[in-house]
Amino acid sequence: MDNQHNKTTKSKTTSETKRYHSVTYVPKFHQQLEGEINSNQNITLAYKSNNTLSSIFTNTKSPIDxxxxxxxxxxxxxxxxxxxxxxxxxxxxxxxxxxxxxxxxxxxxxxxxxxxxxxxxxxxxxxxxxxxxxxxxxxxxxxxxxxxxxxxxxxxxxxxxxxxxxxxxxxxxxxxxxx
The missing domain is CATH 3.10.510 (NE1680-like fold)
Structure with missing residues (x-):
């Protein structure tokens, strides 16, 4: 899990701390991961993709001799x-x-x-x-x-x-x- 994007907030109605975690989406694996996480109601997962515009278009320039x-x-x-x-x-x-x-x-x-x-x-x-x-x-x-x-x-x-x-x-x- 990517800990840089994790955020912790306190709910106004309860004193429990809710944690948000950003993780890379992996088909089929995310369902298994969500099943394990749902047992702990204080954690919410946010899925992200590794395919970004910068990863797709980084090598668009021709190399200089x-x-x-x-x-x-x-x-x-x-x-x-x-x-x-x-x-x-x-x-x-x-x-x-x-x-x-x-x-x-x-x-x-x-x-x-x-x-x-x-x-x-x-x-x-x-x-x-x-x-x-x-x-x-x-x-x-x-x-x-x-x-x-x-x-x-x-x-x-x-x-x-x-x-x-x-x-x-x-x-x-x-x-x-x-x-």
């Missing part, structure tokens, strides 16, 4: 080179569509710009970043919270991350327990 999503914290894996595997990760954040940010990473590497830790790693080691399989790890519209999540994710994977220490300077390690 991950490269079109914005306000995200993302993870890019380094594939290494032909001779060696790497499997280190780069954690980043963007408020713009992820595909735009990934194209910037790709351009930085192609133009030999050392503007991010990812580009520095790829250019110094000769490895390849797996930009096509970048993974969204968090979604957050609030900028400061998104930066905090990015720092926490970097700390969480500190043994395999490409990111620099400066990316986590303003975060307390105690927050790691929240993830």
């Amino acid at each position: 991950s490269h079109q999503q914005s306000n995200v914290v993302y993870e890019i894996t380094c594939k290494g080179s032909e001779n060696e595997g790497c499997n280190k990760v780069y954690i980043g954040t963007t408020k713009r569509p992820l595909g735009v940010r990934l194209a910037e990473h790709e351009a930085d590497i192609r133009k030999n710009k050392n503007s991010t830790a990812l580009a520095q790693h790829v250019l110094a080691s000769g490895h390849t970043a797996d930009l096509t399989n970048a993974r969204i790890v968090d979604r957050e519209k609030r900028e400061k919270t998104r930066y905090t999540l990015e720092s926490l994710r970097i700390l969480q994977k500190r043994n395999v991350t490409i990111n620099k220490k400066e990316d986590t300077d303003d975060i307390a390690a105690a927050y790691l327990l929240c993830l």
